[in-house]
Structure formats: structure tokens, C-alpha cells
Amino acid sequence: MSDSFVFADTTSSNLAVSASEPFQVLIVDDDEEIHVITKMALSDFELDGRGLKFTSVYSGAEAREVLSQRDDFALMLLDVVMEHDHAGLDLVKWTREELKNRMVRIVLRTGQPGQAPEEQVIAKYEIDDYKEKTELTYRKLMTLMYSSLRAFRDLQAIEHYKVGLERIISASTEIFSACSINQLSQGILEQLVALLTRSNTAAYCRIDGFTATCDKQQPMHIIAATGAFIQQIGYAVHNVLDLKLVEQLVEKATPVSFQVKDNTYYGVYKTSANHFYLLYIRGVNELSETDRKLLDMFMNNTAIAFEHAEVYGQQEG
Known part of the structure; x- marks a missing residue:
């Protein structure tokens, strides 16, 4: 080879394999x-x-x-x-x-x-x-x-902001329909993930009849997602979650409880009707007070919106 790289001596390092996408x-x-x-x-x-x-x-x-x-x-x-x-x-x-x-x-x-x-x-x-x-x-x-x-x-983050904003604007025309609220949640989630993380992988789930044993007959259905989960919206998810940790968060008395484990955020929101919502985000190392409040507001407002849409749908029926 006529042209060659000239590399300085380096010391090898045994770095742990990252769970994030390369x-x-x-x-x-x-x-x-x-x-x-x-x-x-x-x-x-x-x-x-x-x-x-x-x-x-x-x-x-x-x-x-x-x-x-x-x-x-x-x-x-x-x-x-x-x-x-x-x-x-x-x-x-x-x-x-x-x-x-x-x-x-x-x-x-x-x-x-x-x-x-x-x-x-x-x-x-x-x-x-x-x-x-x-x-x-x-x-x-x-x-x-x-x-x-x-x-x-940074360019990728800007694209995610744009996609999320497009969903939010589109969803705002029919804010009381369940379909629109789902799209609105999707748009907000995409913006949040782009703002807070580097991995663009998140899932927002409704927990249907969660039990202390995490019985898989009581599934967690994805209602909004980004990255690796986007093709699974509407389906149940279990295999990638730390179910024991989810169980511990569900059992807490507070309306919102969260924990960051292995660079992954787990947040559980409990509604007044005793329904549970789980927010799962990869690539979160630490959260500022502002970041935590943003996530709490997302879970609180989307959960309320979904429940209002259910009531609205029943009244319409």
C-alpha cells in the first residue's frame, strides 16, 4: 500500500459492551x-x-x-x-x-x-x-x-423533533378521539426522547390488570413508542422489561414512581381510576429535576387524556 496511516502507540482497554445501538x-x-x-x-x-x-x-x-x-x-x-x-x-x-x-x-x-x-x-x-x-x-x-x-x-435529534411536532399538530385537530390522543402521545414521546436521551428507544405502555406475580396474561400494551419499539405499537411487551422492577414501582403508594437502572428509565403512573401506565426509555444516565418533571407531566397528562377519551367514547356510544 502506497499510503498509510501513522498511529501513535495506544494502550488497550477492556470496555464493557454497550447496550445502546452502535x-x-x-x-x-x-x-x-x-x-x-x-x-x-x-x-x-x-x-x-x-x-x-x-x-x-x-x-x-x-x-x-x-x-x-x-x-x-x-x-x-x-x-x-x-x-x-x-x-x-x-x-x-x-x-x-x-x-x-x-x-x-x-x-x-x-x-x-x-x-x-x-x-x-x-x-x-x-x-x-x-x-x-x-x-x-x-x-x-x-x-x-x-x-x-x-x-x-444532533441532526438526528432535530429530525425527531420535527417528526414529533408534526404528530402533535396533526393530533390537535381532534383532541377528544382515542386515535388522536394516541398520536398526540406518540408525538410528545418522540420529542421527549430526543430531548433527554441519545438512543431514541422508548415505549409508553398501559398496564392492564397488573398483578403482583407479573402474570403474562395481564399484558402491558404499547400505546406510543420510538426506535426499536415503533413497530410494536398496539402489541403486548414483556421480554425486554425488568418485570420485577415494574412490580416494585406499581406497589408504591405514590401516583408517580420511577427508577433508572442500567441506563434505562422506568416510570409508573397510577391514575385515580387505579389504572397504571409505564414509561420505558433507554439511554438515560441521570435526570435533572426539570427532566423528571417533564416525564411526570407527560405520564400524568397522557393518562388523563386517555381516560377522558374512554369516557367520551362511552358517552358517544
């Missing part, structure tokens, strides 16, 4: 050694408790195929010269203009800077950084990862 990184380069070195150098990288998961492709054509099928890449490390001199630049243009993918952070890496002058490339193409392979020391590579993934994380 950032997806796409490496596009026709040099196998670049893939190997990059993965080795970043094997212990973490941001917000999230590691990295790599996908390797070796040409612009392969990259197009993968990007057409997946939209979850946080970062693309992209070589300029592959099957032809401007394969990388063509891929950037296709990703931004035809695929309309504005979220993925794109970092161009070149071993032949004369082929694509930095100033011209940055001015003409929607990339986030430009690096010569020979200048990417270990420290600079780590700095690049932090800056790129933080930018992706």
Missing part, C-alpha cells in the same frame, strides 16, 4: 488494508456509550447498492479514486442529490490529493470533511470520529 459506519475504499487498519484503530471507540458497527464496500457501485437499501449510516469514510478517478465524488453527488440522504456524514479520504483539490471539492460537493490518508494519524482519526458522529447525533 453507530453505523460505511467504509468505501478499494484498498483492503485501509478497511483493516480503520476497523482496528476504531475498535474501542465509543460516543455516548455507543460503539461502531462497520460495513465495508470496495467501489462506488457497491456503495450505491448498499445505500439504496439502508438509510441508517451515520458516517461514510469515502475514498476518491476507486474504479475511476472521480468515483468517490460521483458517489457524494448521487447520495445527496438523487438519494436525498442529507443525514449521513461524508468524509472524503484520498491518497492522491492532486486528483481532487481540497478547496474545489469542499466548495462544490456536500461533504463534511476532507482528509489525505497520510495525514490521518490516530489522534486526528479519533477527532474526526467525534466531530462527525456528534454532528450526525
